[in-house]
Amino acid sequence: MVDPISKMLFHPFTHKIGEDEAIVRPSTTYWQDAWRRLKMNKGAMAGLVIVIIMLIMAIIGPYLTPYTYDAQQLVSEYTNLPSSSEHWFGTDDLGRDLFTRVWHGARVSLLIGFVSALVQFLIGVTYGGISGYLGGWVDEVMMRIVEVLSGIPFLLYVVLLMVVLEPGLHTILIALGAVYWLSMARLVRGQVLSLKEQEYVLAARALGASPWRIIFRHLIPNCMGPILVYSTLAIPEAIFAEAWLSFLGLGVSAPAASLGMLVSDGISSIRLYPWQLFYPAFFISLTILAFNIFGDGLRDALDPRLRK
Amino acid sequence: MKNKENILEVRNLKKYFPLVTGFFGKYSVLKAVDDISFNIKRGETLGLVGESGCGKTTVGRTLLRLYEPTAGEILFDNKNIVTASASEIRLIRRKMQMIFQDPYASLNPRMTVSDIIGEPLDIHRLAKGKARKDRIHELLHLVGLNAEHATRYPHEFSGGQRQRIGVARALAVEPEFIICDEPISALDVSIQAQVINLLDELQETLGLTYLFIAHDLAMVKHISDRIAVMYLGKIVEIADSNELFANPLHPYTKALLSAIPVPDPEIAKNRKRIILEGDVPSPINPPAGCRFRTRCWEAKDICAQQEPLFKGNSRHQVACHI
Amino acid sequence: MTRLLDVKNLKVSFLIPAGEVQAVRGVTFSLEKGESVAIVGESGCGKSVTAHAIMRLLQSPPAVIRDGSVLLEGRNLLDLTEKEMQKLRGNEIGMIFQDPMTSLNPTMKVGKQIAEGVKLHMNVNEKEAKRRALDMENLVGFPNPERRYNQYPHEFSGGMRQRAMIAMSLACEPKVLIADEPTTALDVTIQAQILELMKDIQKRLDTAIILITHDLGIVADVCHRVMVMYAGKIVESGSIEDIYQYPEHPYTWGLLKSVPRLDSQERHRLVPIPGQPPDLIKPPVGCAFMPRCKYALKVCVEHDPPNFQAADGHQAACWLLHPDAQAAREAVGLEARS
Incomplete structure (x- = not known):
């Protein structure tokens, strides 16, 4: 055998055997991994960008014009104007600037979306986590309560709340929050039930960890993926719900406006002044679409089955 | 070793799981552990x-009160675990720990290694701040890993490394007794030996007592002083490990021993294997009398009528009529 | 051959x-x-x-x-x-997998699953396929093939499922x-x-x-x-x-x-x-086993060993089998090769 390798090399090589415990691959956490997958999903990123733009505009939009959302100009030459360099989206029947009102409405709508998602998150996760982990009769009772509450029609519930509390933004927030945490609680309970037989949970119990610690240190962090997806998708749902409450006249009270309220107002003058419907309708659709696409992308990114 | 006190005594332990079957919610009972008794002496290893x-596995988990026992007594250091209160259990869990089977499922994937090993320290308020960090590094060294690994997540490690992290976590509370629930069955052969040797070394240096649960008889023989053989919720034979291998009495033990694959073609070809017929019956409706009789080639009438009792001396006991 | x-x-x-x-x-x-x-x-x-x-x-x-x-x-x-x-x-070519729990279709009768392959590949009618499936069940030692034919996978234990898998993969005589x-x-x-x-x-x-x-x-x-x-x-x-x-x-x-x-009584x-x-994301240049090898030579670090003939039909990829490694073998405590 012709071999170019020098004979010198055929001598024992002294080295520390098996000392090589070093990890070659770079460290990636679950969230870094998810973010990388999310970035590859063009649709989801577009959704995210739109959401961010909407958020920024909702904050600064109303200040870009010299008008305020409730300043009326009840002179016929100022009412129902189409788009112009002075009023970018035109004005409504009370002479209010639509551009200002659309972004003010977006601010209210997004606030409703985020706050109700947050309420849902806080109540639903805690409730579902406790119910699922403790199990037994505690779980029975807690789940029966959820079933009873979800048996009450949403509309009835809101109307009742409106009667008891005075109508307005905070009533809507309470109403939406009170309804949506139910399904979140069910989701979290299901997740927790499937996770609690995992050996790391048993290990924590064997170490003497309290139920509280197991729920919040072990179980909830491990079902954060589905929870986050669900919360993201709950935002457009709440915005939508508020929009049709506005249609029924149960929305935020004038002169404040949400996007839903603006659409509702715009419908009455659809024949004569279609832009009054078009702008708010366009932005509400865009927001909901963007959140939904982003939420779907997030679900794909967080799906543990794709994880290597 | 003979004269040493018992660290653990188990008497007539039963663990039944209620099952709801069928549309009408008919209850039936799965008798996972049905009336077993055994002792473990301080410093020894009992293979199960x-x-x-x-x-x-149910036995192991019931001993730690991860499952509530249905009946029986578990005396740990002469204290009955079955009747202990929640705060007493907490104290007992500092002395009694567990290593789990699946190195992939037994570590929380969202926690770093230092959080995983540090958790018992936090729960029992054993160390804080710098002392906590030092202790974590010390534990990592003890199992052959190093401080660099502390900030990593479990999925970055190989199976053997993860299992060693699990060992470090169990050792954090300085236990006296460790239940090893199939700690090596999910690992590769070359790695199994690493973990077994680690457990051996730890036993020597820390004076630990083990209950070693496994299905691999060869490894159990290697690590155990005594071995108990279980079949369908019962212990059928218990003996010193060399004695058990040299002189198995129960037909089930004989079949188990003969089914062990031998990495030697000469022996493998000449060996007479006992191939058991059929499958293990369901623990919901175990056969009356001796539970092994449905697969036993030596079964007689008496086996169906009477449940065999333990006989033999303190070194070797068997539950069989034959 | x-x-x-x-x-x-x-x-x-x-x-x-x-x-x-x-x-x-x-x-x-x-x-x-x-x-x-x-x-x-x-x-x-x-x-x-x-x-x-x-x-x-x-x-x-x-x-x-x-x-x-x-x-x-x-x-x-x-x-x-x-x-x-x-x-x-x-x-x-037939294949049997590790997990008999997941490799059978849970919604289909086991016998049907065996017959399915036969029908597909051997171009026979329903009856013939069933006969063949029953033969296969017999071959793999099902105690009661006719009854087993109509059962679903969840009614089988792990061992029986693996038998069913074997029957399935062998039905067409691969x-x-x-x-x-x-x-x-x-x-x-x-x-x-x-x-x-x-x-x-x-x-x-x-x-x-x-x-x-x-x-x-x-x-x-x-x-x-x-x-x-x-x-x-x-x-x-x-x-x-x-x-x-x-x-x-x-x-x-x-x-x-x-x-x-x-066979040893002593606890060793x-x-x-x-x-x-x-980690094969960064495979080693030399012999992959070198870092864990007690007998490693200097050559192992940089050069991947080729296959050496140890005996007729017996090959090993290790530098210790190289003719030049004779001296080194002795140095690390191995017998020299004749």
Whole structure:
């Protein structure tokens, strides 16, 4: 055998055997991994960008014009104007600037979306986590309560709340929050039930960890993926719900406006002044679409089955 | 070793799981562990072997009160665990720990290694701040890993490394007794030996007592002083490990021993294997009398009528009529 | 000699975000009619990937076959279309998987599942297919084939399911049967049953078997030849006797020594192989086993060892077999080779 390798090399090589415990691959956490997958999903990123733009505009939009959302100009030459360099989206029947009102409405709508998602998150996760982990009769009772509450029609519930509390933004927030945490609680309970037989949970119990610690240190962090997806998708749902409450006249009270309220107002003058419907309708659709696409992308990114 | 006190005494332990079957919610009972008794002496290793579904894992978990026992007594250091209160259990869990089977499922994937090993320290308020960090590094060194690994997540490690992290976590509370629930069955052969040697070394240096649960008889023989064989919720034979291998009395033990694959073609070809017929019966409706009789080639009438009792001396006991 | 299956220089990689994992790095072996060969190695060594590549069952992406050929009676399987491959799977090559719980369709009667393949590949009618399926159930030792035919997988125990899988994969009399860890999920007493069955079937049907396993113990009983894989390569191959009695590769030594011996009364320390297998995202330049090898030479660091002939039909990829390594062998405490 012709071999170019020098004979010198055929001598024992002294080295520390098996000392090589070093990890070659770079460290990636679950969230870094998810973010990388999310970035590859063009649709989801577009959704995210739109959401961010909407958020920024909702904050600064109303200040870009010299008008305020409730300043009326009840002179016929100022009412129902189409788009112009002075009023970018035109004005409504009370002479209010639509551009200002659309972004003010977006601010209210997004606030409703985020706050109700947050309420849902806080109540639903805690409730579902406790119910699922403790199990037994505690779980029975807690789940029966959820079933009873979800048996009450949403509309009835809101109307009742409106009667008891005075109508307005905070009533809507309470109403939406009170309804949506139910399904979140069910989701979290299901997740927790499937996770609690995992050996790391048993290990924590064997170490003497309290139920509280197991729920919040072990179980909830491990079902954060589905929870986050669900919360993201709950935002457009709440915005939508508020929009049709506005249609029924149960929305935020004038002169404040949400996007839903603006659409509702715009419908009455659809024949004569279609832009009054078009702008708010366009932005509400865009927001909901963007959140939904982003939420779907997030679900794909967080799906543990794709994880290597 | 003979004269040493018992660290653990188990008497007539039973663990039944209620099952709801059928549309009408008919209750039936799965007798996972059905009336078993054994002792473990301080500093020894008792091997517990049996096939899947025989209840060996349930035994381990019931000893730690991860499952509530249905009946019986568990005396740990002469204290009855079955009747202990929640705060007493917490104290007992500092002395009694567990290593789990699946190195992939037994570590929380969202926690770093230092959080995983540090958790017992936090729960029992054993160390804080710098002392906590030092202790974590010390534990990592003890199991052959280093401080660099502390900030990593479990998925970055190989199976053997993860299992060693699990060992470090169990050692954090300085236990006296460790239940090893199939700690090596999910690992590769070359790695199994690493973990077994680690457990051996730790036993020597820290004076630990083990209950070693496994289905691999060869490994159990290697690590155990005594071995108990389980079949369908019962212990059928218990003996010193060399004695058990040299002189198995129960037909099930004989079959188990002969089924062990031998990495030697000469022996493998000349060996007479006992191939058991059929499958393990369901623990919901175990056969009356001796539970092994449905697969036993030596079964007689008496086996169906009477449940065999333990006989033999303190070194070797067997529950069989024959 | 008829070469039934010829695998040449097979290279398979997985493309993942962190880079390219070279799971199989040039595997060459052949299989003759009626022969049974074992591929032994630890998890991640590429043994399952090799089997799946032969069956063309790899998901792509992320898997890519980088190089090589798989010739079944002269036909390169890697060049076939998916449709041609479907005809071949189950008909000429059968496969049994590790997990009998998930490899049967839970909503279909077991007998039907066996008959399905027969109908598909052998071009026979319903009745004939059923007869054949019942024959197969008999062959794999179902106590009551007629009744079992109409049962669903959940009514079967693990051992019975694996028998059903074997019946299914053998129903069309394939020339090659690939068994991917067929007994790993089973208990020892059931494992013994299945191994006995495989031996028996091999004798009766003269099927060539590729047995993939991590357990050197079960191989000794069933196979004629063994190939030991490490880090995506075959490091040693030879007859059963060669591998167990005259192993030449330090990795094989390590594998044999790390299992406890039943025949010793003394409690001795096990000899583990220290360290971990390399991460194949960054395969080593030299011998992949070098970092864990007690007998490593300087040459191992930079140069990957080629296959050396240790005896007729016995090869090992280790520099210790090089003629120039004689002196070094003595220095590290090994016998010189004659």
